[in-house]
Structure formats: structure tokens, C-alpha cells
Amino acid sequence: MRAYGFTAVGGPENQALLDVPVPEPGPGELRVRVRAAGVNPGDWRLREGSYGTVGPAVLGREVAGRVTAVGPDAAGFAVGDEVFGGCPGMVGGWAEEALVTASFAAHRPEGVPPEAAAALPVAAGTAYDALADLALPAGATLLVNGAGGGVGGPVVQLARARGLRVVGTASPAKHDLVARFGAVPVAYGEGVLDRVHEAAPQGIDAVFDLVGGDALRTVATLLTDRSRLLSVADKPLVAELGGRDVARDRSTAVLTALARLVAEGTLDPHVTRVLPLEQAGEALAEVEAGHAEGKVVLVVGRPRDYRPAPIR
Incomplete structure (x- = not known):
């Protein structure tokens, strides 16, 4: 073949x-x-x-x-x-x-x-598992660091479906897309913490990082409880900062749930x-x-x- x-x-x-x-x-x-x-x-x-x-x-x-x-x-x-x-x-x-x-x-x-x-299995599955791991209550605020990427899009949509507020860092070229998925977009780079505070004056309850490196190190300072810091982009650094990688489920149940959300029009x-x-x-x-x-x-x-x- x-x-x-x-x-x-x-x-x-x-x-x-x-x-x-x-x-x-x-x-x-x-x-x-x-x-x-x-x-x-x-x-x-x-x-x-x-x-x-x-x-x-x-x-x-x-x-x-x-x-x-x-x-x-x-x-x-x-x-x-x-x-x-x-x-x-x-x-x-x-x-x-x-x-x-x-x-x-x-x-x-x-x-x-x-x-x-x-x-669905890789990117959307990772997003689904990250939100299940964080188990944030409706009304909580999630920062997605790198919201314009392959995992970022699904996690923003799934988080909004759970009733979460979402702030997403992304390049300016992707701000319209991030906003369409339901997050408040903010730009990367110098001054990002000020922009996040402006977008979420109530504070950030959890961070899901998809960038790693200095960008992860910077946004981690938004959390006092580092058990709510996840990263799939920089596993050594997130462990050093007191957070963790996403524990993948990789199950029929997760895929079935994701397909249902696509069929309903909740997830693109x-x-x-x-x-x-x-x-x-x-x-x-x-x-x-x-x-x-x-x-x-x-x-x-x-x-x-x-x-x-x-x-x-």
C-alpha cells in the first residue's frame, strides 16, 4: 500500500x-x-x-x-x-x-x-484532558498562553462551553480568531502581564501554557497556586515552576464526547x-x-x- x-x-x-x-x-x-x-x-x-x-x-x-x-x-x-x-x-x-x-x-x-x-484525537483531546485536569468551576478565569495554535483553539472553545472566562495570548494576526473562539485576546511580549491584568482585573485562576520558555516563566507569576499551572510545551520548566504536564486520557469516552461537541456545533x-x-x-x-x-x-x-x- x-x-x-x-x-x-x-x-x-x-x-x-x-x-x-x-x-x-x-x-x-x-x-x-x-x-x-x-x-x-x-x-x-x-x-x-x-x-x-x-x-x-x-x-x-x-x-x-x-x-x-x-x-x-x-x-x-x-x-x-x-x-x-x-x-x-x-x-x-x-x-x-x-x-x-x-x-x-x-x-x-x-x-x-x-x-x-x-x-480531534491529538489537539482537541489534549485540550479536553487539560480542562478535566484543572476542573475549574464555572465563572473561573483561565489564561491560555498561545491561544492561536492547534491546541489553543479547542481549549478556548471547550473552556467557554464549561462556563469559564478565557484570556488568550496570541500574535496580533490571530486576535480575531482567538476572539471568535470566545477568548479575550492579548498580545505576547513585553508588557503582557499588564495586558492580562487589564483583560482580567479579577485575576487569573489557572494557566494552560502552549508556548514554553520565557513566555511560560512570565505568565506563571500570575498564579500563587502553581497546582493550576499546566504546560505541554515545556515539561522541564513547568515542573521547575511547580506546575505539571497534562495527563492524557486517550479514551473512547473522550473521543465520543468531542465528536458530540462537533456535531452540536460547540467545537470547531x-x-x-x-x-x-x-x-x-x-x-x-x-x-x-x-x-x-x-x-x-x-x-x-x-x-x-x-x-x-x-x-x-
């Missing part, structure tokens, strides 16, 4: 379309004929060796498709089911057929397009570009360069005329 991945750790020059065997599902796994697959920063980080991988490997961490085989102990799914979920080891999704972890898979509702479903995965598998290199370059304004998704076959539902 056709797939896209890398032949050795390094730069984009090691990426290629590959001919690889059709995978066989093991215990707790499904095999799906891929309709759509998400593109994430973790894909280029895997290729460059950040996770210790030596290659070769097929890229792709999340997919939506039709089940073609069910492995042992993968209860709740049958051949022909339309599903979406995460790939074992967070690899293998950019292919005509891919494996999906059954415990991190869910049935795709008819009203949720494959392109939207394939964008913000898919802004859909490309065929053959253009995976272009898709990954856009994400790696930080030029993607929203979620980039690959499809196997000719891209459909995908239109996200408006947020209600």
Missing part, C-alpha cells in the same frame, strides 16, 4: 512516499481504510529524532476511516464501522490503511465529516487545509514552519469540498 513517512532521522530530505505492507491488527487494535489523517507538530519532531526514533517509519498520529479488520480483544467495533482515533505508538496514520488503538477510538457520527474527526476543530496523501510533504512543511493557521488534514483520494460547521 502507499504511505508517507521518513527513511532516516533528519530533515525533510528524508521524507518520501513509501510502499509498505498492509498492517495486521494486534491485540486491542483495529485496521482502518484511511479517509483522513491529521498533521501535527509531533510528526516532524518524530522525523527529526526528538523522540528517539531511528526510522524508517510511516508518519501520522490520528486518523478517521472505515474498519477493515479487528484484532483480538478489540471489543465494541466491527468491520465496516466508521471510526476515528489514535494510532499505536503515534505512528502509521499517513497511509491507505492504518492501525488504530481500540481503546483510543470511537465511532464517527454521521454528522461529523472524516476531516473533522481526524483532527478548525481544519483550514485539506491535502491529498501525495502532498504530505507540503502539509508537514506548512506545520513545521508554523505557517498553518489551523489544522491541516490529509485525505486518501481526492479531497472533498470540506466546509466546517459554524460555531454556535
Whole structure:
């Protein structure tokens, strides 16, 4: 079958379309004929060796498709089911057929397009798990540091759905988007604390950081209770500051809840570009360069005329 991945750790020059065997599902796994697959920063980080991988490997961490085989102990799914979920080891999704972890898979509702479903497990799933971890009461104020990115958009929307006030740091070019999702946008950089205080004079109850580095160190000073400081961008620093990483759930229940929110119009995965598998290199370059304004998704076959539902 056709797939896209890398032949050795390094730069984009090691990426290629590959001919690889059709995978066989093991215990707790499904095999799906891929309709759509998400593109994430973790894909280029895997290729460059950040996770210790030596290659070769097929890229792709999340997919939506039709089940073609069910492995042992993968209860709740049958051949022909339309599903979406995460790939074992967070690899293998950019292919005509891919494996999906059954415990991190869910049935795709008819009203949720494959392109939207394939964008949920990684970014929206992280956002969902972060809010569950913080467990803030309605009316509390959350600062999202980096609200204009792939996780920032979902976390703002999900936080607003929980009744939270949200302030989001972002580049000025993304302020309109951050505001559309429901947050009060403030600019990064010098003076950010003054701008946050102006946007939230009542104070900040929790911080979810998606930037890391000095930006994380700065906004952490807004909290006296560092147990309400989360970061997925700089795990060593957030631990040093008294906060923590997000504990991922990666469950069918979370994916089912996210799909329901998309179907209701509460959550927009913000898919802004859909490309065929053959253009995976272009898709990954856009994400790696930080030029993607929203979620980039690959499809196997000719891209459909995908239109996200408006947020209600």
C-alpha cells in the first residue's frame, strides 16, 4: 500500500512516499481504510529524532476511516464501522490503511465529516484532558498562553462551553480568531502581564501554557497556586515552576464526547487545509514552519469540498 513517512532521522530530505505492507491488527487494535489523517507538530519532531526514533517509519498520529479488520480483544467495533482515533505508538496514520488503538477510538457520527474527526484525537483531546485536569468551576478565569495554535483553539472553545472566562495570548494576526473562539485576546511580549491584568482585573485562576520558555516563566507569576499551572510545551520548566504536564486520557469516552461537541456545533476543530496523501510533504512543511493557521488534514483520494460547521 502507499504511505508517507521518513527513511532516516533528519530533515525533510528524508521524507518520501513509501510502499509498505498492509498492517495486521494486534491485540486491542483495529485496521482502518484511511479517509483522513491529521498533521501535527509531533510528526516532524518524530522525523527529526526528538523522540528517539531511528526510522524508517510511516508518519501520522490520528486518523478517521472505515474498519477493515479487528484484532483480538478489540471489543465494541466491527468491520465496516466508521471510526476515528489514535494510532499505536503515534505512528502509521499517513497511509491507505492504518492501525488504530481500540481503546483510543470511537465511532464517527454521521454528522461529523472524516476531516473533522481526524483532527480531534491529538489537539482537541489534549485540550479536553487539560480542562478535566484543572476542573475549574464555572465563572473561573483561565489564561491560555498561545491561544492561536492547534491546541489553543479547542481549549478556548471547550473552556467557554464549561462556563469559564478565557484570556488568550496570541500574535496580533490571530486576535480575531482567538476572539471568535470566545477568548479575550492579548498580545505576547513585553508588557503582557499588564495586558492580562487589564483583560482580567479579577485575576487569573489557572494557566494552560502552549508556548514554553520565557513566555511560560512570565505568565506563571500570575498564579500563587502553581497546582493550576499546566504546560505541554515545556515539561522541564513547568515542573521547575511547580506546575505539571497534562495527563492524557486517550479514551473512547473522550473521543465520543468531542465528536458530540462537533456535531452540536460547540467545537470547531478548525481544519483550514485539506491535502491529498501525495502532498504530505507540503502539509508537514506548512506545520513545521508554523505557517498553518489551523489544522491541516490529509485525505486518501481526492479531497472533498470540506466546509466546517459554524460555531454556535
